[in-house]
Amino acid sequence: MNDNIFGIDERLLKMSEDILRELKPRFEKIDGITEYNQYKVVKAMQDNMVSEAHLNGSTGYGYNDIGRDTLEKVYASVFHTEAALVRAQITCGTHAIATALFGNLRPGDEILSPVGKPYDSLEEIIGIRPGRGSLMEYGITYRQVDLKEDYSFDYEGIREAINEKTKLVTIQRSRGYDVRPTFSVKSIGELISFIKNIRNDIICMVDNCYGEFVDTIEPTDVGADILVGSLIKNPGGGLAPIGGYIAGKKEYVENASYRLTCPGLGSEVGASLGVNRPFFQGLFMAPQVVNGALKGAIFSACLYERLGFECNPSSVAPRNDIIQAVVLKSAERVQAFCEGIQKAAPVDSFVTPQPWPMPGYNSDVIMAAGAFISGASIELSADAPMREPYAVYFQGGLTFYHAKLGILMSADEMLKKGLIDYTFNE
Ligand SMILES: *Cc1c(COP(=O)(O)O)cnc(C)c1O
Numbered sequence: 001m002n003d004n005i006f007g008i009d010e011r012l013l014k015m016s017e018d019i020l021r022e023l024k025p026r027f028e029k030i031d032g033i034t035e036y037n038q039y040k041v042v043k044a045m046q047d048n049m050v051s052e053a054h055l056n057g058s059t060g061y062g063y064n065d066i067g068r069d070t071l072e073k074v075y076a077s078v079f080h081t082e083a084a085l086v087r088a089q090i091t092c093g094t095h096a097i098a099t100a101l102f103g104n105l106r107p108g109d110e111i112l113s114p115v116g117k118p119y120d121s122l123e124e125i126i127g128i129r130p131g132r133g134s135l136m137e138y139g140i141t142y143r144q145v146d147l148k149e150d151y152s153f154d155y156e157g158i159r160e161a162i163n164e165k166t167k168l169v170t171i172q173r174s175r176g177y178d179v180r181p182t183f184s185v186k187s188i189g190e191l192i193s194f195i196k197n198i199r200n201d202i203i204c205m206v207d208n209c210y211g212e213f214v215d216t217i218e219p220t221d222v223g224a225d226i227l228v229g230s231l232i233k234n235p236g237g238g239l240a241p242i243g244g245y246i247a248g249k250k251e252y253v254e255n256a257s258y259r260l261t262c263p264g265l266g267s268e269v270g271a272s273l274g275v276n277r278p279f280f281q282g283l284f285m286a287p288q289v290v291n292g293a294l295k296g297a298i299f300s301a302c303l304y305e306r307l308g309f310e311c312n313p314s315s316v317a318p319r320n321d322i323i324q325a326v327v328l329k330s331a332e333r334v335q336a337f338c339e340g341i342q343k344a345a346p347v348d349s350f351v352t353p354q355p356w357p358m359p360g361y362n363s364d365v366i367m368a369a370g371a372f373i374s375g376a377s378i379e380l381s382a383d384a385p386m387r388e389p390y391a392v393y394f395q396g397g398l399t400f401y402h403a404k405l406g407i408l409m410s411a412d413e414m415l416k417k418g419l420i421d422y423t424f425n426e
Contacts, residue, residue, distance in 0.1 A: 006343075006408075008409065009416075012303075015306055016404070016408060019306070022302070033214070033215065034213070037213045038287045041074075041283055041284055042284070043077075044074045044075075053066065054067040057273050057277075060271055061269045062269050065276075068087075068276060074280070075235075075245055075247055082249050083247070083250040085246045085247075085260065086245040086279065087243060088242050088243050088272060088273065089260060090245070090246070093230030095244060097122060098122075099246065100205060100226050101125065102138075103255040103257070103259035104203060104226070105167055105168060106167075109141075109165060110165035110167060111135070111140065111141070111142050111166075111168050113142070113145070113172070114161070114169060115191075116146045119176040119209075120177060143161050151181055158191075169195055171188055171205065171206045171207070173211040174210040174211055174323060175323065179391070181317070182321040184320045185320070186222065189221075203226060204223060204224050209230055210377075210395065212286065212290065213287045213290040214234075215320065220247060220248065226246060226256075228244070228246050231245065231279065233378050235286050236286065237282035237283060239279075241275065242275065242373075254267070290322060292398065295403070296402075296404060297322055297394065297395065299400075299403070301315040304326045308421075311324065311327070313325075324394045327390070330419070334390050336410075337392050337394075339353065339410075339413050340406070340409040340412060341368035341382045341409065341410050344380065344402070346372070347370040348369075354366065363385045363386055365383055365385050366386060367381065367383040377396050378396045380398070380402055380403055
């Protein structure tokens with residue numbers, strides 16, 4: 001049933017129907033994971049006796065903010081950790097990671113990334129690219145072990161890289177803007193076990209951005225000491241207007257809190273203002289929102305593979321985050337893809353996305369988003385660094401139907417601009 005009010009090419013609509021028919025069993029499996037996670041979140045709220053009073057906020061110093069403190073207990077329950085810091089004062093995912101790192105590292109310590117290069121915006125925090133106030137300026141060193149050619153962990157290299165200075169290992173679950181696959185929670189668990197077997201006191205931190213609620217387990221269920229993420233991605237459920245979280249062992253979360261505010265004050269201060277309600281409600285909605293985003297990602301891989309483009313993950317690969325990369329191989333196609341996504345947006349549908357030198361990234365980036373929360377990538381959005389191989393990274397969609405519309409519009413835009421050389425005969 002489709003009145004095609006957006007004027008999408010009929011051949012694309014036909015293709016879409018075929019794809020959805022084939023995806024039925026796979027979508028049912030995703031629904032099963034979502035149902036499990038929905039119950040997990042509700043149970044965490046009940047166990048911590050969330051009540052109406054917790055939905056209100058505090059002002060000023062924010063002492064005794066029972067809503068904020070209860071929300072943090074709920075996050076700790078959901079992720080099965082001792083503690084959590086869930087704050088509007090954590091401005092984004094990068095800030096959450098930086099806070100956890102600065103809070104837990106001291107001069108002379110070394111960080112190890114055993115999974116290759118971290119997310120672009122972390123390079124200046126660590127000091128891989130010169131960054132004012134980087135960890136490197138504070139005498140904290142960094143080592144990296146790249147993945148093997150087949151993207152498996154280089155266990156020998158990791159063993160050799162670990163030394164007496166190694167204090168913290170940072171593992172990025174999602175691929176970010178890289179071409180490697182996103183790691184499953186299970187494989188992250190194997191990596192953590194390997195590291196803990198070498199030295200049990202090494203702190204294992206996982207950047208969980210885009211991974212929350214994609215699986216029934218999270219990295220803290222398989223040994224991660226610190227878990228970090230953004231609330232304008234999965235766990236905010238599209239309702240959180242800002243924020244990040246740091247969940248994990250009490251000591252490490254407290255260390256991070258002394259960095260987020262200051263020594264002595266830690267998590268005692270930090271007024272929640274008006275965000276407790278959307279933080280609670282967003283977490284409640286998050287499993288279902290992730291469900292739609294995940295289905296959208298799989299749908300797009302199916303569609304773009306049929307149109308002749310390489311997709312990563314492929315349409316049949318298992319999923320460990322909500323990101324879909326489509327290798328479009330030209331700047332013009334990236335531009336058209338993003339224009340199509342933008343045209344499907346509920347907000348700012350009439351603007352044309354343009355590449356720009358975004359702070360923290362080392363090449364121009366084009367972004368398409370017409371979001372209720374500025375920059376929220378749990379909402380339908382696409383971004384691409386303007387560099388080879390011209391891969392566009394697509395994610396989000398607060399509902400599956402909106403994600404589907406955006407994907408169809410992106411392909412339609414390319415078709416109408418003559419950028420897809422495709423005859424539609426399978
Ligand atoms: C989004 C993301 C971050 C943090 O990004 P922000 O834009 O600062 O929220 C970090 N790591 C990964 C893998 C990400 O996807």
